[in-house]
Amino acid sequence: AQTVTQSQPEMSVQEAETVTLSCTYDTSESNYYLFWYKQPPSRQMILVIRQEAYKQQNATENRFSVNFQKAAKSFSLKISDSQLGDTAMYFCAFMKHVNNAGNMLTFGGGTRLMVKP
Amino acid sequence: DSGVTQTPKHLITATGQRVTLRCSPRSGDLSVYWYQQSLDQGLQFLIHYYNGEERAKGNILERFSAQQFPDLHSELNLSSLELGDSALYFCASSVGRYDTQYFGPGTRLTVL
Numbered sequence: 541a542q543t544v545t546q547s548q549p550e551m552s553v554q555e556a557e558t559v560t561l562s563c564t565y566d567t568s569e570s571n572y573y574l575f576w577y578k579q580p581p582s583r584q585m586i587l588v589i590r591q592e593a594y595k596q597q598n599a600t601e602n603r604f605s606v607n608f609q610k611a612a613k614s615f616s617l618k619i620s621d622s623q624l625g626d627t628a629m630y631f632c633a634f635m636k637h638v639n640n641a642g643n644m645l646t647f648g649g650g651t652r653l654m655v656k657p
Numbered sequence: 658d659s660g661v662t663q664t665p666k667h668l669i670t671a672t673g674q675r676v677t678l679r680c681s682p683r684s685g686d687l688s689v690y691w692y693q694q695s696l697d698q699g700l701q702f703l704i705h706y707y708n709g710e711e712r713a714k715g716n717i718l719e720r721f722s723a724q725q726f727p728d729l730h731s732e733l734n735l736s737s738l739e740l741g742d743s744a745l746y747f748c749a750s751s752v753g754r755y756d757t758q759y760f761g762p763g764t765r766l767t768v769l
Contacts, residue, residue: 575757577760582762583745583763583765584659584760584762585747585749585760585763586659587757587758587759590757631700635755635758637755643688643705643712643713643755644702644705644715645690645700645702645749645758646702647699647700647701649699650700
């Protein structure tokens with residue numbers, strides 16, 4: 541079974557600064573996908589970024605980028621130029637690529653990020 | 658707005674009762690997933706349907722069941738409700754089985 545660990549329960553950052561959220565995972569699969577979702581106070585789950593394990597290039601979406609280290613099974617999220625609207629719970633998630641079976645997300649416990657003005 | 662709709666938004670009921678949660682996936686999405694988010698268990702996968710067929714079951718109790726209809730909407734049925742079933746229930750959808758899952762706004766269930 542896969543496990544996803546987020547070792548930082550809470551973090552804070554000043555507006556306009558950069559912050560990095562950590563995520564490690566454990567799997568014996570070689571083909572899989574990794575995601576970061578954010579959950580603001582509205583409780584909506586919003587996709588931030590997706591990474592395919594077979595791609596060596598780190599994914600980037602505007603101010604959000606990842607540092608994917610496959611050998612170390614590490615998948616950190618960097619938020620640049622933090623904005624007040626980035627305040628949310630951030631979840632790291634793993635999905636394995638399995639034919640003829642369900643492809644569920646396995647989530648970490650989350651990191652609560654507070655952006656301070 | 659992800660394009661995934663869930664009804665109702667809130668549900669308050671008593672122990673022992675039965676409720677049905679409804680999910681409409683994004684247009685064109687064939688996969689529907691159900692997840693439960695509770696304070697003590699975090700976010701947990703319940704069940705996955707693909708084009709009407711059950712594909713995987715996670716930590717879903719026997720008191721819970723689901724189905725996906727020909728129009729691809731899905732329903733999650735929770736019966737003999739207990740206090741511990743109080744949680745936020747999310748539906749997510751994706752085009753296929755390896756695609757990104759987009760989440761609905763959730764149904765908050767409170768069992769009194």
